[in-house]
Amino acid sequence: MREDDARLMREAIAEGRLALATEDVPVGAVVVGPGGAVVGRGHNAREATADPTAHAEVLALRDAARALGRWRLDDCTLVVTLEPCAMCAGAIVLARIPRLVLGAWDPKAGATGSVHDLVRDRRLNHRVEVVGGVLEDECATLLTDFFGERREA
Numbered sequence: 001m002r003e004d005d006a007r008l009m010r011e012a013i014a015e016g017r018l019a020l021a022t023e024d025v026p027v028g029a030v031v032v033g034p035g036g037a038v039v040g041r042g043h044n045a046r047e048a049t050a051d052p053t054a055h056a057e058v059l060a061l062r063d064a065a066r067a068l069g070r071w072r073l074d075d076c077t078l079v080v081t082l083e084p085c086a087m088c089a090g091a092i093v094l095a096r097i098p099r100l101v102l103g104a105w106d107p108k109a110g111a112t113g114s115v116h117d118l119v120r121d122r123r124l125n126h127r128v129e130v131v132g133g134v135l136e137d138e139c140a141t142l143l144t145d146f147f148g149e150r151r152e153a
């Protein structure tokens with residue numbers, strides 16, 4: 001974990017909170033460029049856009065690629081509040097992201113170390129450094145609060 005990781009995770013958490021406005025599961029992601037500035041942001045927007053692929057990570061990668069004018073993000077870090085699913089892990093590999101920072105692990109569907117580990121598969125020629133558990137409690141609380149309130153409703 002680097003000094004900046006916690007600060008960037010706070011940005012991802014703030015981004016994730018934006019999903020609450022449309023009753024989307026609050027997951028947020030930011031892409032950090034080579035200079036250390038945030039170049040892409042995304043929050044889960046499946047409900048907002050009626051799109052099953054509108055996960056925070058995919059939207060943040062698209063946002064960063066648009067901002068930088070290139071699909072290859074091999075000098076960027078993706079910071080996300082929840083361990084990526086299989087689709088997002090695939091997108092991270094396709095974008096050539098070298099470093100992934102995640103908050104809460106997802107023991108049910110996580111694909112970067114929990115259920116699967118698609119970003120460190122020896123059969124792929126691109127592998128990702130994974131830093132897990134950054135502000136894990138805050139990231140997990142964001143989700144448990146959301147699902148807790150829904151159960152009560």
Ligand SMILES: [Zn+2]
Nearest residue numbers: 055084085088
């Ligand atoms: Zn995903």
